[in-house]
Amino acid sequence: MSEAQFMVELVDRYGLMGLALVSFVNNIVPGLPAFYLTFISAYAAVSDSSRWMLAVLSAGVGAGLGKVALFAISLYIFSKTGRGKKVRAYSTKLLASRRTKLSLAIAIFLVASLPIPDDIIYIPLAATFYNILYFSAAVIAGKLLLSSLMYALGVASRDLLINALQLFLPEIPTTSTSPTLIALLVAASLAISIAFALLVLTIDWTRIYVAYVEKGERAAIRELLSEISRLARIQN
Numbered sequence: 001m002s003e004a005q006f007m008v009e010l011v012d013r014y015g016l017m018g019l020a021l022v023s024f025v026n027n028i029v030p031g032l033p034a035f036y037l038t039f040i041s042a043y044a045a046v047s048d049s050s051r052w053m054l055a056v057l058s059a060g061v062g063a064g065l066g067k068v069a070l071f072a073i074s075l076y077i078f079s080k081t082g083r084g085k086k087v088r089a090y091s092t093k094l095l096a097s098r099r100t101k102l103s104l105a106i107a108i109f110l111v112a113s114l115p116i117p118d119d120i121i122y123i124p125l126a127a128t129f130y131n132i133l134y135f136s137a138a139v140i141a142g143k144l145l146l147s148s149l150m151y152a153l154g155v156a157s158r159d160l161l162i163n164a165l166q167l168f169l170p171e172i173p174t175t176s177t178s179p180t181l182i183a184l185l186v187a188a189s190l191a192i193s194i195a196f197a198l199l200v201l202t203i204d205w206t207r208i209y210v211a212y213v214e215k216g217e218r219a220a221i222r223e224l225l226s227e228i229s230r231l232a233r234i235q236n
Helices: 001-028 038-046 049-079 081-095 098-113 119-126 132-168 181-204 203-215 217-235
Strands: none
Touching: 001 038, 001 049, 038 049, 038 132, 049 119, 049 132, 081 098, 098 119, 098 132, 119 132, 203 217
16 A cells, blocks of 8 residues: 555544544654644545534644654753753743744744744754744744645645646546546655755754844844845755
8 A cells, every 4th residue: 555545544534523633643742743734744645625624633733743742851850950950040040021032932833834843943942942832832932834735736736636647647537536646646745855854954044043032023024034045045
């Protein structure tokens, strides 16, 4: 049985509950690639589009709760170490202001809404004893946005691929549960995820964050536009 066929059968059999469980497990275990995103695209390809909101909620909340659980576990481990107790005394003062908490929440939201390896940010953040309520709200919101984008990608890719297959390879079946169609959807979502990750990793987010803290939102937006302009010049 191909991986594509297995994915189709798994999504068909367990539906929204399976989508939520896969998203949760994928995000609570650190270091795993974000394969749950391909499940979202697969579900979009084989399910009724009228259920898109339930699918996005299942995947987004499942993924967000996985990250919250990972953050809480990391927070607990750090709180039991001698070094963690010293850091907590210092970081409590550093993160006391509402502006700092909100700026970090915005950063968490942006990171969570992109298909990048975000554990390398959340686990060290837990060592600073950042407020778990702010973290939870930001990371779940970010995962909901990412899940929405991947679902939309699945629907759009399905229609485009069906038309392309019917035009160039009419002998290949193009039903919504076709393993060929699902395999192509998985490849498309992975390619776009990698492209997003490469783009995000080339941006100097430190400059943008410092500009936000020191000068506010407009300065941060100007720095972001400057970074995008710099990348465009490099491509040219």
